[in-house]
Amino acid sequence: MNAKEHLAEMDIRSDFPILDQTIGGQPLVYLDNAATTQKPRAVIAAISNYYLHDNANVHRGAHALADRATRDFEAARESLRALINARTSSEVIFTRGTTESINLVANGLTQQFKPGDEILITLLEHHANIVPWQMLAARTGAVLKACEITQSGDIDMESFRACLSPRTRLVAVGHVSNALGTINPIAEMIALAHDAGALVLIDGAQAIAHLPVNVQDLNCDFYAFSGHKMFGPTGIGVLYGKETLLDAMPPWQGGGEMIERVTIESSTWNSLPYKFEAGTPNMAGAVGLGAAVRYIAGLPREALLMAEDTLVQRTVSGLKQIAGVRLVGEPEHRLSAVSFLVDNSHPNDIGTLLDQQGIAVRTGHHCTMPLMARLGVPGTVRASFSLYNSQDDVDSLLRGVDKALTFL
Ligand code: C6P
Numbered sequence: 001m002n003a004k005e006h007l008a009e010m011d012i013r014s015d016f017p018i019l020d021q022t023i024g025g026q027p028l029v030y031l032d033n034a035a036t037t038q039k040p041r042a043v044i045a046a047i048s049n050y051y052l053h054d055n056a057n058v059h060r061g062a063h064a065l066a067d068r069a070t071r072d073f074e075a076a077r078e079s080l081r082a083l084i085n086a087r088t089s090s091e092v093i094f095t096r097g098t099t100e101s102i103n104l105v106a107n108g109l110t111q112q113f114k115p116g117d118e119i120l121i122t123l124l125e126h127h128a129n130i131v132p133w134q135m136l137a138a139r140t141g142a143v144l145k146a147c148e149i150t151q152s153g154d155i156d157m158e159s160f161r162a163c164l165s166p167r168t169r170l171v172a173v174g175h176v177s178n179a180l181g182t183i184n185p186i187a188e189m190i191a192l193a194h195d196a197g198a199l200v201l202i203d204g205a206q207a208i209a210h211l212p213v214n215v216q217d218l219n220c221d222f223y224a225f226s227g228h229k230m231f232g233p234t235g236i237g238v239l240y241g242k243e244t245l246l247d248a249m250p251p252w253q254g255g256g257e258m259i260e261r262v263t264i265e266s267s268t269w270n271s272l273p274y275k276f277e278a279g280t281p282n283m284a285g286a287v288g289l290g291a292a293v294r295y296i297a298g299l300p301r302e303a304l305l306m307a308e309d310t311l312v313q314r315t316v317s318g319l320k321q322i323a324g325v326r327l328v329g330e331p332e333h334r335l336s337a338v339s340f341l342v343d344n345s346h347p348n349d350i351g352t353l354l355d356q357q358g359i360a361v362r363t364g365h366h367c368t369m370p371l372m373a374r375l376g377v378p379g380t381v382r383a384s385f386s387l388y389n390s391q392d393d394v395d396s397l398l399r400g401v402d403k404a405l406t407f408l
Pocket of ligand 1: 034035036096097098099100126128129174176177178179203205206226362366367
């Protein structure tokens, strides 16, 4: 059986119990996956099993439950290491999510920045990949620059090249845009940034559930992502960093676990990854995320990516055929998200009209205000897909938009 046939045989949707419900009498059509994905039974069961049988604080206790909890916690770290092909699990730091991962790096690099150093981002970035760099710039006198994008929503690579200089110390760029779905040419951008002598952080929040990620092949210095966008629980995420770079960064939060030795006068730090994991970690979250990684690993990912692409293309061409609908952004390479506007209506009104038909989308600026300003729109309606969505979902959305138009 090839991967496509394998996929046709699988009933992935039934792995996600939440999808089996009606909203106002209509079957739920969940198209808000860029905000958060739903959770398969395997993840829900792993979290519940952890609390039913294994719960204890990790790395501390001298008893059976503590041993089991620690084993499960570290096994999850190892699964994540394998997922992104990090060299060692010391390079996999548990955080609360993408936002915390990026803040960790921005704080950890503070001492390495001086006035006039430059941080380069793009106009496509989520606020989580803008604001921490503004704060780093304010602390150090560094300058934050954003390279241009094209009207279609792709990074303008000429502008990116022109923005790089010997002053660029760090490039921070999203792997996939949450607002437009643009897949950025990060391998090329990482190579160009390294040629200029800069470090590179990739915001992988929107990529990790869809694309294979190999941090060693990419040669990125940092890669950040959230568990809840890849079928895992909220409140857990990962910062990958190259060991030498993480070693050179001081811890950003102090407390238990991150220390080696404490006196009243001073402390020394634990080894990686614990140096960056102060306090009791989100153990159930890590266990749930480990289960999510195992769930993904059991799926034919390439076939799923192709199936999702078909849904995205069907949505794009369907929306184009509806008079009064305008697509926002038509990137050359796109994943999962489609943004659009309907007539002169506010995106929130369209979101409400779709919700009345059981269709869940996100509306607004999607935490990308500079991008919205650059595109000259107040916000968009965004449909975003995942592996459990079907052509029926696309058809419901298209019918829903058609119907919404009749109310305007
Ligand atoms: N985007 C969306 O609806 P957290 O909140 O830390 O898990 O992820 C932040 C984040 C960072 N980068 C990108 C590219 C993102 O898409 C997100 C989260 C959600 O688009 C919620 S705003």
